[in-house]
Amino acid sequence: MELSQLFLLLWAGLVFWVLGQIWLVQIVVYPLFAQVGEAEYVGYHRFYSRRIPLPVIIPGFSSFILPVALALFGPAVPFWMSAANIATGVVGLLVTVLLEIPRHARLEKGGKNNATIAELVRFNWPRTLSISAQSVIALLMLIHVFGVA
Structure with missing residues (x-):
């Protein structure tokens, strides 16, 4: 196996790991923020952040x-994939970042704010979808490089 192929395998493992995480965050973790009481919220968020x-x-x-x-x-793949x-x-x-x-940062400093939590969930959708797309691309790259068994 070439080093470039190993890099692709490691990449695929990473992106599939991140795919599982982002969907857990989108469906469970961020919505759970709204279920934490106001008095415990800053401590909860700091615990999460650490x-x-x-x-x-x-x-x-x-x-x-x-x-x-x-x-x-990495290995040679069609330009559109890269x-x-x-x-x-x-x-x-x-x-x-944006x-x-x-x-x-707002939640950690200011405490529980349902509007900010709702934004966190809503604005996370593009990231969730982009990582999902990366996973599909990684799968297509693997098929391109290693073929279908």
């Missing part, structure tokens, strides 16, 4: 940035 870097933030940001490296150092993979990573990155992080 524990997500390793399992969520690092893989998530990696899935936004690594498509560029995969296009440069371009779409990079574009979906950019969408995820922009949603995270929409989600500021709302998390």
Whole structure:
């Protein structure tokens, strides 16, 4: 197996990991924010924020940035696959930095705010869909490179 193929396999594993996470966040974790009481909310959010870097933030940001490296150092795939993979990573990155992080900061400082929680859930949909698209692209890349068994 070539190094470029190994890179693709590692990429696919990462993006499928992030796919599971983003759907759990979209369907369970963010909606659960609204179920926490006001008095406990800041402590709850701080607890959440301290524990997500390793399992969520690092893989998530990696899935936004690594498509560029995969296009440069991964196996040969059709141009549209690499371009779409990079574009979906950019969408995820922009949603995270411009929409989600500021709302998390508001919740952590200001406490429970149902309007902000609703925005967090609503604005997470483009990121959820972009990561879902990345997963489909990763699967198509795997089929292209390794063929169908």
